[in-house]
Amino acid sequence: EAGVAQSPRYKIIEKRQSVAFWCNPISGHATLYWYQQILGQGPKLLIQFQNNGVVDDSQLPKDRFSAERLKGVDSTLKIQPAKLEDSAVYLCASSLAGFKGSSGNTIYFGEGSWLTVV
Amino acid sequence: AQSVSQHNHHVILSEAASLELGCNYSYGGTVNLFWYVQYPGQHLQLLLKYFSGDPLVKGIKGFEAEFIKSKFSFNLRKPSVQWSDTAEYFCAVMDTGFQKLVFGTGTRLLVSP
Numbered sequence: 001e002a003g004v005a006q007s008p009r010y011k012i013i014e015k016r017q018s019v020a021f022w023c024n025p026i027s028g029h030a031t032l033y034w035y036q037q038i039l040g041q042g043p044k045l046l047i048q049f050q051n052n053g054v055v056d057d058s059q060l061p062k063d064r065f066s067a068e069r070l071k072g073v074d075s076t077l078k079i080q081p082a083k084l085e086d087s088a089v090y091l092c093a094s095s096l097a098g099f100k101g102s103s104g105n106t107i108y109f110g111e112g113s114w115l116t117v118v
Numbered sequence: 119a120q121s122v123s124q125h126n127h128h129v130i131l132s133e134a135a136s137l138e139l140g141c142n143y144s145y146g147g148t149v150n151l152f153w154y155v156q157y158p159g160q161h162l163q164l165l166l167k168y169f170s171g172d173p174l175v176k177g178i179k180g181f182e183a184e185f186i187k188s189k190f191s192f193n194l195r196k197p198s199v200q201w202s203d204t205a206e207y208f209c210a211v212m213d214t215g216f217q218k219l220v221f222g223t224g225t226r227l228l229v230s231p
Contacts, residue, residue: 031217042122042208042221043162056218091162095217105150107212107219111161 002026004110006092012116018080021113025073025094031055033107034067034077035091043091049075082117089114120145120211122222130228131199139194139225141183141209150212151192152219153183157205165207168192179203201231 005024013019025032030051035043046065048056051072060067064083069075079086089112095105121144131137143149153165166177173185183194192209209222 033219035221040224042223045218045220048216048218055216093219105217106152106164106167108164109154109162 004092004094004108006090006110006113008113009111010114010116012118013082015084015117016081018078019082019115020079021077021090021092021115023075023077023092023110025075025092026096026108029094029096029108030072031095031105031107032069032075033091033093033095034075035093035109037089037091037112039088046077046090079115082115084117087115087117120149120213120218120220122209122211122220124207124209124222124225126225127223128226128228130230132230133201134198135229137194137196137199137203137227139207139209139227141192141194141222143190143192143209143211145190145211145213148214150214151183151185152210152212153177153181153192153194154208154210154221155205156208156224162208165194199227199229201229203227204229 032049034046037043046060047067049069052069067077091112093107093109095107123142125140151168154162155165166175168175168185176182181196206224206226208224212219
């Protein structure tokens with residue numbers, strides 16, 4: 001079974017530039033997550049999709065971050081304009097679970113997109 | 119909203135020593151619990167998970183964890199660590215309603231040969 005695919009793996013940009021990350025979840029997985037992991041910290045949830053609808057984006061800095069999941073499959077996460085503190089690994093994850101009431105589901109993570117803002 | 123505390127930020131052990139990493143969570147509802155491992159330069163991998171049933175859960179590579187509901191704890195254990203266990207370990211809790219997964223800050227384990 002193919003895992004969660006992410007690209008690009010590495011990106012270096014200057015502050016105030018924009019960047020986009022792409023994620024292809026495991027086939028058939030309804031729920032998709034984007035996490036931000038700053039060096040030395042645990043992953044922090046940015047946004048959670050259920051099919052193509054947003055379940056939780058309470059920690060997404062909406063003035064500069066945006067995400068979409070068109071057709072309920074692939075997803076893109078965009079940062080514009082980037083700040084130095086956005087340097088982190090951006091993790092995409094997916095799970096089979098449906099919304100509410102589907103316990104016992106495991107979330108699978110991609111390898112991450114490493115962003116350095118200089 | 120749920121939260122997770124990992125009290126040991128850095129742990130240094132010699133090979134063959136026993137390991138126990140603490141994890142406490144805060145959430146009033148039903149939860150699923152996870153331990154993930156991140157080896158240097160690699161992505162997060164699932165070590166083990168608790169959904170229901172036997173509170174003692176066995177995972178890969180000889181790891182196990184025990185869910186103690188009354189203490190809101192899910193501590194990770196391994197009787198004898200190896201150099202290859204050097205990694206960062208994350209405890210995570212998911213509410214079964216919204217399926218939101220929240221991570222602790224992680225514990226860095228260094229095993230010296």
